[in-house]
Amino acid sequence: GEDVEQSLFLSVREGDSSVINCTYTDSSSTYLYWYKQEPGAGLQLLTYIFSNMDMKQDQRLTVLLNKKDKHLSLRIADTQTGDSAIYFCAALGDLKAAGNKLTFGGGTRVLVKP
């Protein structure tokens, strides 16, 4: 089945850009997502990208997808202390094969230092 991997931790200075990376294994993944989880809270859908796109920009967020390498990244511009959270990468497999289930990575804890 699908496997999604992320690095565990990222530390960044306030005002700098953050880049969080993710790799996945299933080339038939249709959509790829980034979710944010703050302490004691649920998962907030930040953005997503369709598998036939290379890049998607949404305000401070830029998603890059390298389908050949099965690599996804999330860049956060002008990182703020409120961006400190755990970020999860997730992949949606082929609807017929896997239903609508999301496969999540282990999460990257981002710490923004003032």
Added chain:
Amino acid sequence: DSGVTQTPKHLITATGQRVTLRCSPRSGDLSVYWYQQSLDQGLQFLIQYYNGEERAKGNILERFSAQQFPDLHSELNLSSLELGDSALYFCASSESFGGHEQYFGPGTRLTVT
């Protein structure tokens, strides 16, 4: 606020007991998903319902069951609880069976003692 509600927020119970977790999807959403988040397994898909019918199953134990009611709310029943069932249980919803944007509720934290 995603619009998905879950009750209760916290639940503490003993091994061997049975609990029911409740989820109300966003207004208009027909699909409901259940996920389990634990320290050792991470976030794992359990089951999906669409308009009252089971549509996809993940790593859901036989001791666990779910259903979606005519008003589209869903319940996850966990029985013969074990210490290892302690986790955060999330419900998510999407517009349709193939609706790819899943919006998550705040979760129910289950502690089994």
